[in-house]
Amino acid sequence: MFGPLNDTGYYQPMYDTLVAKVGCGNTADSLQCLRGVPFTQLNAAINATNNSLTDFWPIVDGDFIKKYTSIQLTEGDFVKVPILIGANTNEGTAFGPRGIPNEQALIGNLIGRGLPQSAAGPLLAAYSSDEAERTISPGVQTPASFGAAWKRSAL
Numbered sequence: 001m002f003g004p005l006n007d008t009g010y011y012q013p014m015y016d017t018l019v020a021k022v023g024c025g026n027t028a029d030s031l032q033c034l035r036g037v038p039f040t041q042l043n044a045a046i047n048a049t050n051n052s053l054t055d056f057w058p059i060v061d062g063d064f065i066k067k068y069t070s071i072q073l074t075e076g077d078f079v080k081v082p083i084l085i086g087a088n089t090n091e092g093t094a095f096g097p098r099g100i101p102n103e104q105a106l107i108g109n110l111i112g113r114g115l116p117q118s119a120a121g122p123l124l125a126a127y128s129s130d131e132a133e134r135t136i137s138p139g140v141q142t143p144a145s146f147g148a149a150w151k152r153s154a155l
Contacts, residue, residue: 005068007060021045093151100147109153127152 019025022045024033034042058065072078100106107120115123147153 005058005060005065011059017049018045021048096150096153098146098150098153100149100153102147102149103152105147106149106153124152 015030016025019027019030019034022034022037022041024030024037027033060066060068066072067075067077069078097109100109103124107124110120110123111117
């Protein structure tokens with residue numbers, strides 16, 4: 001998930017609030033003071049606020065990010081290296097139907113969405129029905145309400 005690209009002035013009030021809450025607001029080096037604050041005190045200060053004091057995104061600081069990235073892109077001011085970014089494992093599960101209790105219901109759902117009946121068998125054969133494939137991520141079981149065939153439904 002991406003957030004807005006702000007400058008340092010956007011985050012300064014959040015930093016000032018945090019250092020004040022932990023007693024580092026009037027020190028010469030508030031960052032060094034903050035580094036010495038015990039975890040429990042720092043955590044309590046962060047959790048005692050209505051806005052997120054830890055919601056930090058990349059910033060236009062004039063050094064690491066010199067300008068807004070849209071300006072740098074327009075000006076061609078970026079490192080020109082090939083890059084391919086992606087994540088495919090389970091990406092279809094965000095869009096697949098839920099509440100698919102078994103393979104027959106899954107086939108019915110697929111046919112109902114326009115898949116020819118003759119293609120249902122070969123398609124399902126390409127996707128595992130193994131119990132290990134019914135996890136959202138390693139060690140995290142799919143909620144029962146999603147149905148046993150939920151992950152396979154995200155073909």
